[in-house]
Amino acid sequence: MKDWSAALAAIGGADEIALLCHVGPDGDALGSMIGLGAALRARGSRVVASFGTATGEPFAVPPTYGFLPALDLLVKPDDFPVAPEVLVTFDTGSLDRLGSLADRVAAAGTSVVVDHHATNTRYGSVNLVDTDAAATAVVVAELLDRLDLPITAEVAAPLYTGLVTDTGSFKYVATTPAVHELAARLLATGIRHDLISRAIWDTASLPYVRLLGDVCSRAELDASAAGGLGLVWTTIRPDDLVRHGLGLADVEGVIDVVRTAQEAEVTAVLKGEPDSGAVRVSLRSKGVIDLGELCVPLGGGGHRYAAGFTSYDGFDSTLDRLRDALSSAPHLPA
DSSP states (O other): OHHHHHHHHHHHTOSEEEEEEOSSOOHHHHHHHHHHHHHHHHHTOEEEEEEOOOTTOOOOOOGGGTTOTTGGGBOOGGGSOSSOSEEEEESOOSGGGGGGGTHHHHHSSEEEEEEOOTTOOOOSSEEEEOTTSSSHHHHHHHHHHHTTOOOOHHHHHHHHHHHHHHTTTTTSTTOOHHHHHHHHHHHTTTOOHHHHHHHHHSOOOHHHHHHHHHHHHTOEEETTHHHHTOEEEEEEOHHHHHHHTOOGGGGTTHHHHHTTOTTOSEEEEEEEOTTTOOEEEEEEESSSBOHHHHHGGGTOEEOSSEEEEEESSHHHHHHHHHHHHHHTOOBOOO
8 A cells, every 4th residue: 555655646746757668568568558658648747658679679669569549658768768757667577677778767756666477576666566467457457546547448448458468368367357347347438349359369460470380380399398297399580580571579479379289388489689699588388387486586587377588598508497497397286
């Protein structure tokens, strides 16, 4: 309650508010940020929003989310305020995930962290972290209610995007009756959920489809990994991205295809970051392995069933580290 009171005082009384989400934003990060930003602008506040970029990557909204309203709130990282009066971050479990804009947290008058990751490091001066929430968008909806700000269609569309992406279109275990109640409330504003879902799940460029074929064709199974529960893994290398004319933000959905393999508990997609040599590892589990806890000592974090980390050890060594971690990975209760 102390953090809620501090957040409401800071955001409720601010004329200028700066918003940030993590590098390579997904639907929940971007949707939560844009949803709150649209509501605050409608209130009369001056709002600016942004996110960091990976080395060599242009600043661009992932094409999947180009339909979102209020994207004009976004500015390039170089144009983001150096020392904002009030800074709000979204869906970002640790400071490093803000990339080149991480220094804005310490420079801000008040920094409010809005998140739902169990591995959140509470790096803000105020932390609204609800680990029981199915998405950061759920926390934002509560914040709007407490601020007495209406959820209009312009606000509902990005919040629905966050809700539907982090629940896997309402398939994941975090989907509760309250999640469906919030979805119904958002739909009641008149947003076109069918068009939102089509853009997120059923639309892809031909270069992406071709890359998907390449990546899936080299997927491998290590049946002995994770104590015999199994690991399916594949790689997306920088030359794959160059050959198909894609960026890292364009290939976030690859793991949702690879994870359907029934032979393994854990799925990993290792993505090579152009220019920097970094390897981003995305992980999914079917419910036995706690990936959030597994990724913390590897320098990452996330949810129980969806998490990740970044490595600078190359593909082979990174995969070896992952196998070692999986050999003693924490198991979730049955």
